Amino acid sequence: MNQVIELVKTNAKKEKPSVESLGFGKYFTDYMFVMDYQKDKGWHSPKITPYEPLVLDPSSMVFHYGQAVFEGLKAYKTKEGKVLLFRPDKNVKRLNLSCDRMSIPTLDEDVVLEAIKQLVELEKDWIPEEEGTSLYIRPFVIATEPYLGVRPAGQYKFMIILSPVGSYYSGQLSPTKIYVEDQYIRAVPGGVGYVKTSGNYAASLKAQEEAEEQGYDQVLWLDAVEKKYIEEVGSMNIFFKVKGEVITPKLNGSILGGITRDSVIQLLQHWGVPVREERISVKDIFNAYHKGELREVFGAGTAAVISPVGELKWKDEQIIVNGNQIGDLSMRLYQAITNIQLGKEEDVLNWTVEI
Amino acid sequence: MNQVIELVKTNAKKEKPSVESLGFGKYFTDYMFVMDYQKDKGWHSPKITPYEPLVLDPSSMVFHYGQAVFEGLKAYKTKEGKVLLFRPDKNVKRLNLSCDRMSIPTLDEDVVLEAIKQLVELEKDWIPEEEGTSLYIRPFVIATEPYLGVRPAGQYKFMIILSPVGSYYSGQLSPTKIYVEDQYIRAVPGGVGYVKTSGNYAASLKAQEEAEEQGYDQVLWLDAVEKKYIEEVGSMNIFFKVKGEVITPKLNGSILGGITRDSVIQLLQHWGVPVREERISVKDIFNAYHKGELREVFGAGTAAVISPVGELKWKDEQIIVNGNQIGDLSMRLYQAITNIQLGKEEDVLNWTVEI
Ligand SMILES: Cc1ncc(COP(=O)(O)O)c(C=O)c1O
């Protein structure tokens, strides 16, 4: 990395919110990172500037044709005051995968990683230290060219903003209720479901709202073609423990390849717990339940880390998983991953990066 | 409509571009319409203001979760100096259909229609008068709430901007080359393909780019489930004339219900030309070609009105339609619709609205 990141200082520092009021994604720190792209110049002028509004022409293409991709990762402060990132190289790689699919010029991965590090270092006083809290890091790219024709834009902005967060799910680790969606579809092979582009999330809201009206927390998506096979939850991948084995849907082009998902698989392998990625039908899961073989269900994602599932509803049937209690394996995974993230446990798989 | 639209005047008027330089969506007029939504206030404060940049927090939800919908229609100036809109009520209805699917609060249709009329009236000197030109009207809604959680936003901006345009396709009415896309997928039943939301367009860029690399102008999308049935083109619906009959894919939940499409169907019915909406396989179209029964293929959309197709490529086969010439029916439809839009021909179906 030989590109120098300019720093524009601010004197107007914000007051930091109390831990109780944090929530998720409500407060932002004093600085942000910005880098611009222009067709003739490439990505240029990396800068850390005061956190400030964007000034964009109403015809900026992101508002109309939706070229926008993002990432989400967290920085943690250890008891000793060290600042750790969790597998940030994976996020940077996935950002470029998203860029590529959405016809956005890819970024220099070293520059992005360096930008994350410098920004977090500068803002380290913003990292909350209480159990379950962290500094959420949101890198994103938007198409800024002012033009109303459907084609890839010629101008983009890459930014990183930081938000001190509590737990994504209000309250502590507790089983969630999941609605198996059999009407709305999130993604299709040949589409953009495997990348983090804004449109995927907008398209998911209606189903999420309707599930909530019925008293469910999240939606479990099925495949677009047969509406039989399990894909993922709102912003988590999903795992099932059936008898002694853990299974999760294999990445098929419409599922987002979660970094937590990958970490869960690696940890299970490391522990010697059988784990397989495969095509999983809802029917098989419900059958396993009826045979008394469905032991645990849990989601895995950056925001919640591990989220145990206590209830699944599919068509007219509701099943209660593991007596609506947090399963042992879910708990073990949650603790192992959060302990590694917080530097409380040996980083056996070499995941954390100290700033 | 009893909401009064406030007008904030500008003295800094722009110079109008020459007709030759117009292109599509490059220049914007002096004013725009803005109306805000807040959860506790609903849609409020409709205003016509000088065309100016938006000032948005980097965490504004549109950048991250893509809640954005839009419309596109045109204003025309007749020889007598009258200003005509073409079926604007249809666009306003579709805008609300899009809002509803994307969990955006719907708008008062009378207010939107009135806003379009007042803005166009104010900017009528910007309507170019040359053959094929018009004033493109772009109403759109974006989620502005600064918040990083996946849920419908609590704040939105509805805007209308205007752009004097030449022809969408550079050059005049001439046959286009279409690539039948059998890898990438645009939309799926249960998804958002039937509405005008930004993510649909971002998701289409990659296929469009690859088709262009192979020398094609546009992509023809197939259905997501079987990849057999014809859906639509980039920003046009598609029609086939097979023997004496015209067919077009029926609206199935993944195809956008184009207003030009509807107008074509109505005109054909009015003329007594047989027309049917049905599920159409690519194979049947290629078979019709081989039997010498495929007479014409054309796209229909606001930007190009009618766009004759001269070549179709599907897998390893290319077929030349109607000797790569503009078909009689395509030409007749193009002329009838543009004549009605320009007030040159009797508006038999009562489509135009004078401002
Ligand atoms: C659609 C979707 N699936 C899965 C995940 C989990 O991915 P990760 O573990 O990388 O956070 C996320 C969240 O990032 C997501 O948005």
Ligand SMILES: Cc1ncc(COP(=O)(O)O)c(C=O)c1O
């Ligand atoms: C995806 C898509 N299909 C079809 C159309 C044609 O619709 P209309 O005739 O209303 O312009 C458009 C353009 O608006 C479009 O974006």
